[in-house]
Amino acid sequence: MSLAMEDDFGIVYVVENAQQFWSELDDILTMPRGAPPTLQQLDGMMNRWLGICAIYHELYLQTPLQLEHAVDLLLDSELWAFHSERMCENLAETAKSNTDPHAQLVTFNVLLRYGQRKTDFFRAQRRWGTLVPLLMDHTLVEIDENEDGVIEAKLRLVGVRLLYEVCRWQKLSVAELRVFDDSFIDYLFDLVEQTRHVQDETFNYSVIKLIVAFNEQFMVASICDREQSGVEQNRVLRVLMRRLGSSKTFGENMIFMLNRAQRTSDDLCMQLLVLKLIYLLFTTKGTEEYFYTNDLCVLVDVFLREVVDLDEDSESLRHTYLRVLHPLLTKTQLKDVPYKRPQIKCALESLVRDSRIHDINPTTKRLVERCLGGEWCVQLKKADDVSRSSTPSDSVAPSRSHLGLPASVDGMGSGTPGKTLKSSRSAENMVAKGGIRVGAVRRPSNASAGSFSGVATAAPSTSTSKPPVPYPRRKGTASSEHVERLHVERPSHSHHIDLSSQSDAGGEPARTKLRKPPPAPVAPGVYSAPPPIPPKRRKPPAVPVRSGRQVTVFETIKTSATSPLTR
Numbered sequence: 044m045s046l047a048m049e050d051d052f053g054i055v056y057v058v059e060n061a062q063q064f065w066s067e068l069d070d071i072l073t074m075p076r077g078a079p080p081t082l083q084q085l086d087g088m089m090n091r092w093l094g095i096c097a098i099y100h101e102l103y104l105q106t107p108l109q110l111e112h113a114v115d116l117l118l119d120s121e122l123w124a125f126h127s128e129r130m131c132e133n134l135a136e137t138a139k140s141n142t143d144p145h146a147q148l149v150t151f152n153v154l155l156r157y158g159q160r161k162t163d164f165f166r167a168q169r170r171w172g173t174l175v176p177l178l179m180d181h182t183l184v185e186i187d188e189n190e191d192g193v194i195e196a197k198l199r200l201v202g203v204r205l206l207y208e209v210c211r212w213q214k215l216s217v218a219e220l221r222v223f224d225d226s227f228i229d230y231l232f233d234l235v236e237q238t239r240h241v242q243d244e245t246f247n248y249s250v251i252k253l254i255v256a257f258n259e260q261f262m263v264a265s266i267c268d269r270e271q272s273g274v275e276q277n278r279v280l281r282v283l284m285r286r287l288g289s290s291k292t293f294g295e296n297m298i299f300m301l302n303r304a305q306r307t308s309d310d311l312c313m314q315l316l317v318l319k320l321i322y323l324l325f326t327t328k329g330t331e332e333y334f335y336t337n338d339l340c341v342l343v344d345v346f347l348r349e350v351v352d353l354d355e356d357s358e359s360l361r362h363t364y365l366r367v368l369h370p371l372l373t374k375t376q377l378k379d380v381p382y383k384r385p386q387i388k389c390a391l392e393s394l395v396r397d398s399r400i401h402d403i404n405p406t407t408k409r410l411v412e413r414c415l416g417g418e419w420c421v422q423l424k425k426a427d428d429v430s431r432s433s434t435p436s437d438s439v440a441p442s443r444s445h446l447g448l449p450a451s452v453d454g455m456g457s458g459t460p461g462k463t464l465k466s467s468r469s470a471e472n473m474v475a476k477g478g479i480r481v482g483a484v485r486r487p488s489n490a491s492a493g494s495f496s497g498v499a500t501a502a503p504s505t506s507t508s509k510p511p512v513p514y515p516r517r518k519g520t521a522s523s524e525h526v527e528r529l530h531v532e533r534p535s536h537s538h539h540i541d542l543s544s545q546s547d548a549g550g551e552p553a554r555t556k557l558r559k560p561p562p563a564p565v566a567p568g569v570y571s572a573p574p575p576i577p578p579k580r581r582k583p584p585a586v587p588v589r590s591g592r593q594v595t596v597f598e599t600i601k602t603s604a605t606s607p608l609t610r
Contacts, residue, residue, distance in 0.1 A: 056095055064103045067095060068113060072120040082129075088122055089130055093137065097146040105192075110149070114156045131157070135170055139177060144194045151178075151201045158208055165212040168219075175209065175222065178202040183230065196246075203249045210256035211312065217264045220278075223257060228282045231257075232290050239292040251296055254279060255316040262319065280323055280330075287333055294334050297321065302345050311360060314349075318363045325370035336376045343371070343382055347390050358404060365410035373417050384423050391415055 058064045071091045074080065080088075096104060096113055104110045117123055123130055131154070138150045158164040165171070181202035184195050231254050238247045258279040265276030283290060297317050304310040321342075324330045334342070346368050353361045371377060372387070391411045395403050414420070 058099055061103050064099055068092065068116055072116060072122055074121045085122065085126055086133060089133055092117060093146060093149060096149045097143055100145045110152055114153050117153060118157060135174060138174065144198060148194065148198055148201065151205060155201060155205055162212055165208050168213060171209050178206050200246050200249065203253050207253045207256050210260055214263065215260050220260060220264055225278060225282055228278055232286060232293060235293045247296060248300060251293065252313055255320050258320045259316055284330060295338060298338050298342050311357060314360060315363055318367050322367045325374045331374045332376055336380060339375055339377055340382050347386060351390055362406055362410060365414060369414050369417060372419050378419065384419055388420055388423060
């Protein structure tokens with residue numbers, strides 16, 4: 044498809060493909076050689092470039108990347124490099140006089156792109172004072188959000204972005220802010236709610252950035268008026284207070300924007316503006332609980348990350364986070380919801396730690412002390428003190444031997460002072476009264492011998508029972524080799540044993556007193572069957588060690604020690 048365009052000089056342009064389109068743009072922006080061009084020729088070059096971009100916009104400038112590339116061709120040309128001021132004036136007049144939406148879209152994108160390169164361009168109040176009403180008109184256009192690629196939607200987006208840049212770089216007076224009345228601010232909040240389900244979040248986030256930029260302007264401009272009249276003049280806060288229940292998407296997306304912010308200059312500025320509005324919501328009566336509790340928890344996670352990760356160049360942003368953190372923990376629902384309080388305390392203390400290694404900013408120290416002086420932190424410190432006092436450090440658990448017995452057992456006999464059992468000795472070597480050794484009541488299970496739950500009677504059983512069945516020793520349960528050769532009789536009842544070390548007057552070795560509680564009633568003739576004896580280890584196969592011409596000699600493998608399972 045080919046379209047024809049005729050410029051002011053009678054030149055007709057017919058473009059048939061994309062390659063020819065980009066070639067024509069390069070030719071138009073090439074300065075003529077020889078005599079210097081006149082002002083009329085310079086204006087004609089600008090008008091030809093704008094005209095060909097407007098006519099073929101829907102064919103070759105459909106995507107934002109293509110349009111951005113065409114604008115960069117203009118900004119990088121000699122025409123713009125030497126005559127940028129005159130070209131800006133021409134574009135501003137074209138935006139006000141030309142009613143072609145495609146020409147306006149290209150014009151606004153040139154102004155936006157140039158302002159992003161040179162921020163002083165947005166500070167010219169004389170130029171933008173006449174363009175702001177036009178940008179507001181494009182913002183107020185009703186558009187069906189389900190339709191994609193509508194030229195009015197593209198104009199609305201670039202209009203919102205230009206308004207944000209103007210409010211970001213200029214300081215508007217109270218008189219200049221009157222054009223942004225309550226109905227316009229309320230409409231911006233409606234746009235946020237209407238576009239919450241749109242897949243492309245660019246426009247939604249752009250409107251939120253414009254709202255927080257307006258909030259900054261009203262905050263600065265109303266300082267003097269509030270001191271004189273005593274009435275809050277912040278129009279953004281006043282409108283939001285009237286619609287707290289119908290602007291939940293606005294609060295949710297503000298937190299999402301903070302969470303997704305990068306380390307670019309634009310995102311750093313956006314974070315400052317968003318945090319200032321959040322601070323107002325936390326400190327204004329009636330708006331403290333505007334956010335959901337789950338959103339506040341996400342906000343705490345963002346604060347924990349940012350206050351620690353921000354570098355020294357972003358110290359002012361860290362101070363803003365700390366200023367907002369205090370009312371976040373003391374004014375909102377989090378004053379009753381202890382969410383990550385130990386982590387917050389640790390992160391705050393890390394900011395003012397190691398003052399001997401690096402200098403601590405006095406403002407940072409003051410803000411950290413303010414946060415740590417909150418009621419939430421006072422309660423946390425009290426809870427820590429109570430937990431420490433409930434578990435004193437001087438209470439040491441008694442040491443135990445390798446069999447699980449206490450290293451020191453108090454005497455429980457006839458009042459004779461008990462001796463200390465050394466943990467290195469085996470309890471099985473102790474001789475008990477009545478000729479019974481502790482090894483006779485040893486449990487053949489993996490349970491701790493110190494508990495002795497389920498130990499049989501200590502004295503030899505006089506009842507008729509089956510002959511004792513020897514159990515294989517367990518290797519490695521005690522260091523004494525004597526313990527490994529003991530075979531005990533399986534108990535039929537469960538008793539408790541108290542061991543007390545005592546010596547008689549004759550210097551006899553210490554004996555163990557066994558105190559037997561009343562036996563539990565057991566049905567006559569009922570005995571516990573012993574577990575089956577493990578199978579013996581198979582003999583290793585013979586291994587050939589040498590061979591002759593006809594005879595091969597085999598030799599069995601010798602183990603280092605006899606297996607306990609064969610005994």
